[in-house]
Amino acid sequence: MVWRMRIRLTSVYVDDQAKALSFYTDVLGFVKKHDVPVGADRWLTVVSPREPEGTELLLEPSDHPAVGPYKAALVADGIPAAQFAVEDMQAEYERLIGLGVRFTQEPRETGPVTTAVLDDTCGNLIQLLYRES
Template sequence: MNIIVTSLFVEDQEKALKFYTETLGFVKKHDVPSGKFRWITLVSSENQGGTELVLEPNENPTAKNYQTNLVAQGIPATMFGVEDIHDEYKRLSESGVKFTMEPTKMGDFTIAVFDDTCGNLIQIIQK
């Protein structure tokens, strides 16, 4: 069994698409109209056949509450792996990304957390 799709609630699909592609470097795989929203999936530029990330609208009150409560408690909505967290931290910071946690060693891992501008905190990790 494999994870083929995972979702991330976002406040604005178009803004999220721009941030996740232009700033983070993901590649758009699907962008299909679905009622008043779109089915938008992204993949890693390094593994375009890999797991897809769905930019899911948070119109549902339960989704909005979930997203708001995670941020209020400082809990990242998801985690992305990076080769060199210090290089990625520098690149993203220079692009205007706001971090809530600078790269921090945690046992065998180093993590950092940033605001995706779309209602989420995102953790990056280097093993």
């Protein structure tokens, strides 16, 4: 099979870029990759410290009129805006609880995976995923 494309960047809409950067780096453990002023906002991305050249997560400002209702509907229905893999669900859950993170779903086995859902403090639910190799 011929390799044609890969995911390079994805985004989550955040209510406050500075607050989001703090949460995604200081709490979740990502590292800042790009921080470029773009008018009143920033092109602000984070990456996994284990994959600094891997997929970037854009902390996208949520000022477009469609974003508020979209995010509110996802949260109301319990639908995560993004999903991040973890190596040890219980250890990560306990670490994040210790940092004051609010979970809307505690770790739960769902078939071959274990998932948990947290509030990113910026208007999104984020799902953590653990899958045994």
